[in-house]
Structure formats: C-alpha cells, structure tokens
Amino acid sequence: MSLSKSLYTRGIQCPKSLWLKKYKPDILTPPDAAALARFETGNIVGDLACNLFPGGREVAYDASGFKKMAGTTKRWLDEGLEYIYEATFIYEGIVIMADILCNTPEGVEIYEVKSSTDVKEIYLHDVSIQRYVLERLGYSVKNCHVVHIDSSYVRGEELDLNGLFTIVDVSDEVDALMEGVPVKLAEFEACLGDRENEPGIEIGKQCKNPYDCDALHYCWKVQREIPDYSVFNIFNLGSRKQVELYGQGIVRIEDIPDDYPMTAAQRQKVANWKSRASRIDKEKINAFLETLRYPLYHLDFESFQQAVPEWRGVSPYQQIPFQYSLHIERADGTLEHREYLAEEGSDPRHGLAERLIEDIPDNVTVLAYNMSFEKGVIEKLAADYEELADHLRRINENMRDLMLPFQKQYYVTPQMQGSYSIKYVLPALVPEMARAYKELDGVQNGSEAMNAFAKLSGMEPEEKEKTRHALLAYCKLDTLAMVKVLEKLKASVLR
Structure with missing residues (x-):
C-alpha cells in the first residue's frame, strides 16, 4: 500500500475520500483561491518555524522519488545532526515527512508545524502516523509536539518567533491513538485493495469535518442529486433529526x-418553502426604515489577514482593512460614490482610517450589511490610533445593519433558502446585481479580493494596475448592491 501522511489523514476523515483520491482524482473539486492561499500560508509558516530550531538542515524535495530523501535523512541522523527539516522515512510503502525532527541521544522528537491557532484532533492523527513509521523503523520517539500560531501575539518592531509560535506537547494524546493506527491502516488497505468498487459510504458529518471534502460535490450532487436547499439546510449536518430524515x-x-417535531424556527422555514410564498412584515420593515436618516452612507470594507504579521501592532489573522467603498445616498435618491484602496507593500491601516473620517462626517447614518464586521474593524482602528478614535467611534455609534430585516425575518422569500446572508438575499431581491458579480473581471468575491491585494506587491506594473481596477470595481459593487437591496425594502412597504 502506498500512503502519505496527508492521505492517511484524508482516510481518517473518510475512507471513500481516500479511495477517490487514489482512483478517481478527476472528480475532486480543484482547490479555489482561498484554499491555495492557505497552502501558501502553511508553507511560509512551516519555513519560519524552522528558525525556532536553528542549525538544522532541510532534506531537499526530490520529485523522482522519496528513497533518496529517506537516505539523506538516515545519513544525517547517523552523523548526529540535531535538527532535520522535512525528515523523510519510508515503511512498507508509507511515506512520512516530519516538519522538524529533533535528534537526541535518548531518541527523536517530532514537531509538526501548523498555521492554525490551536491543536485540532486531526493533527494528532497526523503525528500518530509519523510516530508509527518511526517506531516501526526502530527509532525511539521521545516526545511529540504540535507547533502552532499564537493568536494573542502582537508584533512589536521586530518579529518575535517565540511569541508568534506556541509549542504544545501532544505525546499523551498521540500515545492514546497509537493502538488504533494499525487498525486504520488495515482498513485503508482493504479499501484501496478493491480498485473496481467504490466504497459505499453514505454522506454525513464527515463530509465537512474537519474540512470541507473535495469530493463533496461528487457525492452530494452527482451521485445523490441533493438539492441546493434541503433537509441539510433545515437541520445541522449530523444532527439526530437530519440523520433520521x-x-x-x-x-x-x-x-x-407536517407533524414532524421541529423548533419554531425550523417549522417556519419549512412552511415558507412549502408555501413558496414571500412573507413581508410591512410594519416592522417600516419601523426599521424610520431608524435611517438621510444622507445614508453605505459602507463596505475589504480586509486581509496575515498569519505572520508584518507590521507593528498587528496580531496573527487580524482583519487588516485595505479598502472601502462608500455610496452616499441622498433623500431624493441621488448617489455619490467614494472609495479608498491602499498602496500595496505597507501598513494600510492609518491611511485608510484618515480617509474614512474625511469621507464620513459626524452624526450621519452609516449602513452596513452584517455590521458586526465593519464595527469590529473600526473599533480596532480606534484602539490603534488614539488621535482618530473619537471620530471613528462616533461612526460606529451611528451605524445601522441592513441585514436586520432579513435576520429578524421581516422579509422572507423562498429564494433566500432560509438564510439572511447577502449571498442569498441579493439574488432573491435583485437578481441582476447577482449576475453583475459574475461579469466582473478578476475579482468576484471577498476571498479573491483578499488574495489579490496580498499579492499586489509582487506583480508587474501592468498586472498590478489591472488588479487594482478589479478590486475597486468589486468593492464598488458591494455597496451599490446595498443601495439596491434597500430600494427593494422601501418598495415592499408601499405595495
């Protein structure tokens, strides 16, 4: 059996996913921009973590095979090298590469590096297969560790690796898994031994836990034709009622x-869908509209995150705003658009905050969709820049949430599929706006915007200019969409 630690953990999540990866890889959904960015972040974090263990050497990747890499690892261990990065071992077709291996007189220590901010259960399985291979090859594994990002770290002038990373001893947890490793390997070998017959594993909680499986579309849509809106949207995946139905x-x-036991909220969603009727509470929508004062400032931020913060005062994975769009709507319906897009390669926060308080006067109504995000960004800016704090916090005090009428179910249509996310509200109310996003060139969603800005500094001038235009066009559409949704709400109370 040919297996890597990534295939092993794939099999832990679902043996069928492992089989499909081996024998039907073409049906798997390719990684999107967000997934590719996560992979890249993982590589950056992994390389940086090696500096916690200085003086080591990295086993060079050899595309022609792993035997040479394993040979290099063994030679360095025999020579007494203390730290080996990407230490490679092969046992009965199982190939593992330890991120960092510490070689001591009493045995070896495993350090598995992750770009997340905690220790997830799947990481323990990752380390367990490494320990299994090492022990089968005759090595004494002294301790096992997971190295992960500490989200509480705040960068100073210089990057402090000891503050950025947390090293967690997971030896006891891995030890508890070791007895089950041979059992899992036997299960995977039996599964992969039958090339002709795809495993008959039903869809379930494992489809999205701990990761969204790249075979999800195949298993759900192609094989079972699960509708976009189904019992899985009414009841949590893996819940008793969902499994029962x-x-x-x-x-x-x-x-x-009709008599199936449900909560009031679940029953309402089911009734809405079955009736195919919209439900519009004009009185409550009108009460919401009366909280708005013109001119309205429709605001939307774009932000990105850094696992390894580049600038002083930034924490890992903190939302760093780099762009905003502002549609100013007058009482007579006229619109004015303002926007800001930071220059790449430097801390965008202060410049954005300064421009924001220029563009948004005191005591005006600011409208956002799911305002908790915008308010969180602004509050962090206020905390970082004391001289701007008063004005920024007044912006927050005057913010209203366009999501509220949908969240509170004042306005419900079947097309929203039981959700109040803008992803569902916009095509339900303003389908032409939803189509407009698909017609954008280069940047069509928030993940693409985040990734595009992060890569700007490495682009050639022509590509950079094109990408900046794409970012501006996308963010502008976000606030225009809010204007259009509000128009629909106002029209609904006039019917």
Missing part, C-alpha cells in the same frame, strides 16, 4: 411530514 429517504423539504 435522511435515513427515511427524505431529502427534499417538501417531503418533511
């Missing part, structure tokens, strides 16, 4: 029995 062959919401 699916076990009875009930997938479509219209097939849920």
